[in-house]
Amino acid sequence: MSAEKIIVKIQKDAEHERKQIKKVAEKSAAEIIKEATKEAEEQAKHILAEGTKQAENIERILLSQAEQDVKRQLMNERETLIEECFTKAHHKLSILPEQKHITIVKRLLEDGKDKLGNKCHVLVSRSYLKQVVKDSGLSVKGQVETSGGIILTSADNKITLDYTFDSILKREKDKIRIKVGKLLFSK
Secondary structure, three states, X not given: OOHHHHHHHHHHHHHHHHHHHHHHHHHHHHHHHHHXXXXXXXXXXXXXXXXXXXXXXXXXXXXXXXXHHHHHHHHHHHHHHHHHHHHHHHHHHHOXXXXXXXXXXXXXXXXHHHHHOOOOEEEEOOOOHHHHHHXXXXXXXXXXXXXXXXXXEOOOOOOEEEEEHHXXXXXXXXXXXXXXXXXXXXX
């Protein structure tokens, strides 16, 4: 064999080997790409699932916060309405017609006499109540600045019964608040 034929044969063999190597490399590259694509898709699915889960959690948290905010606003509005009712009730009591005021005070005087006896002293909120107190057999000690009602003090000054409208409202506010809430907001 001549040198030329040997060179041609080496070139052919080299070309054939190059093609074989290229074929194996392409096949290997395709496998690597296929595997990488599969792995990337798996990771993408995992990332998407995690992202979806996080988004759902955030959505639940935001909805819960929004619901709490609405409940808080509703409670505040209800409280405002209830306070408005107390303000109006206080005003109505302060402008109560004389005869109604006298009727209420007579009941308060009877309750006070039952608790403190007939020797107690009375502070009145209106001058026209002085005669009502005297007619009940008790003594008037003076006048107090309040929206209405009376204050009774035992003969020894150790016990005081504050039956002023302001104090009664204050003492009974929680009970009244519940009743007003039920009246205004029961379904």
